[in-house]
Amino acid sequence: xxxxxxxxxxxFDAALEAALPxxxxxxxxxxxxxxxTIVLGAGKASARMAATFEEAWAKAGGTCEGLVxxxxxxxxxxxxxxxxEAAHPVPDEAGLNAAKRILALAHEAGPDDLVVCLISxxxxxxxxxxxxxxxxxxxxxxxxxxxxxxxxxxxxxxxRKSLSAxxxxxxxxxxxxxxxxxxLISDVPGDDPASIGSGPTIPERVDPETALSIxxxxxxxVPVHVVKAIRENAVESSVAGGAVxxxxxxxxxxxxxxxxxxxxxxxxxxxxxxxxxxxxxxxxAMAGVARSARMYGEPVAGPxxxxxGGETTVTVRGTGRGGRNAEFLLSLALSLxxxxxxxxxxxxxxGIDGSEDxxxxxFDQAMFAxxxxxGVDLAAHLAGNDAYTAFAQLDRLVITGPxxxxxxxxxxxxxx
Numbered sequence: 345x346x347x348x349x350x351x352x353x354x355x356f357d358a359a360l361e362a363a364l365p366x367x368x369x370x371x372x373x374x375x376x377x378x379x380x381t382i383v384l385g386a387g388k389a390s391a392r393m394a395a396t397f398e399e400a401w402a403k404a405g406g407t408c409e410g411l412v413x414x415x416x417x418x419x420x421x422x423x424x425x426x427x428x429e430a431a432h433p434v435p436d437e438a439g440l441n442a443a444k445r446i447l448a449l450a451h452e453a454g455p456d457d458l459v460v461c462l463i464s465x466x467x468x469x470x471x472x473x474x475x476x477x478x479x480x481x482x483x484x485x486x487x488x489x490x491x492x493x494x495x496x497x498x499x500x501x502x503x504r505k506s507l508s509a510x511x512x513x514x515x516x517x518x519x520x521x522x523x524x525x526x527x528l529i530s531d532v533p534g535d536d537p538a539s540i541g542s543g544p545t546i547p548e549r550v551d552p553e554t555a556l557s558i559x560x561x562x563x564x565x566v567p568v569h570v571v572k573a574i575r576e577n578a579v580e581s582s583v584a585g586g587a588v589x590x591x592x593x594x595x596x597x598x599x600x601x602x603x604x605x606x607x608x609x610x611x612x613x614x615x616x617x618x619x620x621x622x623x624x625x626x627x628x629a630m631a632g633v634a635r636s637a638r639m640y641g642e643p644v645a646g647p648x649x650x651x652x653g654g655e656t657t658v659t660v661r662g663t664g665r666g667g668r669n670a671e672f673l674l675s676l677a678l679s680l681x682x683x684x685x686x687x688x689x690x691x692x693x694x695g696i697d698g699s700e701d702x703x704x705x706x707f708d709q710a711m712f713a714x715x716x717x718x719g720v721d722l723a724a725h726l727a728g729n730d731a732y733t734a735f736a737q738l739d740r741l742v743i744t745g746p747x748x749x750x751x752x753x754x755x756x757x758x759x760x
Contacts, residue, residue, distance in 0.1 A: 378456040535595075705731070
């Protein structure tokens with residue numbers, strides 16, 4: 345019988361393959377313009393998207409130029425589109441400079457030109473250009489505070505838009521009369537184009553008071569000049585966003601994992617692609633579902649696998665290391681301690697769980713004996729937000745390196 349770890353990794357790999365942009369531009373290319381084709385983009389998957397678009401565009405007889413910003417370590421070779429790397433999740437000067445250059449290229453576009461925008465998860469931090477009245481340090485401070493607050497990604501991105509001179513449709517406004525086409529890889533629950541990378545080319549009217557209420561909700565202090573800038577940073581309602589194409593989504597990745605599960609003789613059940621909430625609480629809830637499946641064959645009979653995606657959050661209480669997937673998995677494991685024939689994997693599809701070097705981790709029941717032998721207190725590690733260290737000590741980390749895509753979290757619970 346195939347090892348649990350092999351099966352779990354096969355499911356994750358199937359999800360990753362489905363999330364790549366490869367081969368997905370061919371049927372969605374716009375007509376060649378009279379003028380230039382300018383490629384602009386940002387996100388963890390944007391470099392791979394740029395290389396793939398270049399290949400498809402060249403096959404169609406076109407040429408292009410442009411600039412894309414991605415996370416450090418996520419660059420790939422391209423023909424003519426420049427790739428710049430910058431920091432994520434807290435912006436740095438490289439991202440600031442890239443955003444300035446991207447906005448300038450957008451302003452250069454004329455009525456005979458085509459602007460192709462490639463956006464994926466991570467674009468919010470990578471495409472960081474403060475609105476008038478806000479300093480770069482202001483944005484960095486607020487980003488750090490939001491990341492520690494436990495706020496869901498939708499609320500964080502709404503605040504980021506309110507602080508930006510390029511997100512929330514402001515890049516589309518800069519494109520002006522040129523034809524604009526946007527290609528997206530979704531990392532957000534519900535696949536709302538306006539939420540992916542904070543929607544640089546998706547015009548959206550957002551009440552500034554909504555952004556300020558989110559900051560107040562999480563007790564994030566905001567200087568008076570930042571409040572003033574948020575209230576004055578509006579997008580013109582007449583801006584048109586152009587055509588939008590979704591290349592990959594969390595649901596596509598889960599569907600691919602489900603197909604692979606069937607090939608392995610498992611009954612897959614997709615619990616949802618937009619699950620949110622505190623990571624450890626989601627772990628406890630999913631443990632209950634897994635236990636029901638094992639004991640009663642409900643909501644699915646074994647051998648089976650429960651698949652889910654979305655983006656949980658971690659409210660930092662301790663001083664340990666570990667992203668939301670590791671925290672979810674450690675909570676799940678502790679809730680299922682003693683339950684035979686259950687194993688699980690939880691990973692971020694971009695290859696980086698939080699700020700560490702792992703995509704996530706996996707467990708089976710043998711992990712508990714190993715923890716006892718090595719003196720690893722799993723409950724203490726969970727209490728200190730230190731799941732990374734626990735799984736590292738038990739050789740249970742999943743390390744992929746940059747995957748060059750990002751459709752958010754992937755979770756699979758295997759029940760024999």
